[in-house]
Amino acid sequence: MYQGKFYRLLHPRPTVVVVTRCPNGGLNLMPASWNTPVSEDPPTVAVAVDRGSYTHECLQHHRYATLNVPPIDAADLVYRLGSVSGREVDKVAQFGVRLAPSQKVDVPRMADALAAYEVEVYKEVEVGEVTLYIFRVLDTWVASGVADQWGFDFKKVNIPLHGAGRAFYKVDPRPVYAKKTT
Numbered sequence: 001m002y003q004g005k006f007y008r009l010l011h012p013r014p015t016v017v018v019v020t021r022c023p024n025g026g027l028n029l030m031p032a033s034w035n036t037p038v039s040e041d042p043p044t045v046a047v048a049v050d051r052g053s054y055t056h057e058c059l060q061h062h063r064y065a066t067l068n069v070p071p072i073d074a075a076d077l078v079y080r081l082g083s084v085s086g087r088e089v090d091k092v093a094q095f096g097v098r099l100a101p102s103q104k105v106d107v108p109r110m111a112d113a114l115a116a117y118e119v120e121v122y123k124e125v126e127v128g129e130v131t132l133y134i135f136r137v138l139d140t141w142v143a144s145g146v147a148d149q150w151g152f153d154f155k156k157v158n159i160p161l162h163g164a165g166r167a168f169y170k171v172d173p174r175p176v177y178a179k180k181t182t
């Protein structure tokens with residue numbers, strides 16, 4: 001029997017920063033590594049959000065958000081955004097986060113992200129202490145020159161994969177190709 005927390009064997013995981021619009025009219029940011037694409041048609045992405053978080057309260061208030069893929073050099077920022085609640089501090093002001101307008105939703109994206117999804121709450125599934133928010137993707141933005149049809153060019157950019165605590169990993173840019181099937 002594995003003695004650690006069971007989910008650690010499914011890390012490291014790509015981390016997104018969820019930007020939400022909150023009841024006080026402000027914006028909030030929360031990193032989330034428990035995220036996954038769900039379906040292609042409709043295009044959906046799910047994020048497990050703790051019900052005690054301010055982000056949860058903000059998503060109950062305003063049903064649109066952006067899911068931002070930060071660069072690896074934002075690992076400090078990502079960790080800090082996940083170490084304090086928007087109930088206590090204005091994270092945009094406190095951490096000097098640069099924001100840029102979205103196309104389809106009234107919630108900005110992170111200006112320095114590598115990519116961002118503009119999303120709307122599609123379904124909610126209550127599981128234990130979290131709400132699994134299944135978001136419908138309304139639009140996708142990618143920084144210029146960092147990705148093609150196969151995804152990011154990891155020779156040019158990298159993303160923070162969350163291990164545990166303060167530990168993040170990078171993607172090794174050298175792919176391991178499986179043998180072709182006959």
Ligand SMILES: Cc1cc2nc3c(=O)[nH]c(=O)nc-3n(C[C@H](O)[C@H](O)[C@H](O)COP(=O)(O)O)c2cc1C
Nearest residue numbers: 030031032033034049050053054055082084085086
């Ligand atoms: C790298 C990282 C990944 C995290 N992933 C999740 C996650 O997937 N779901 C979640 O509910 N909390 C996650 N957290 C914790 C929240 O980000 C943290 O509780 C945050 O302070 C909540 O902020 P809020 O109250 O402003 O919404 C993560 C934290 C870090 C540092």
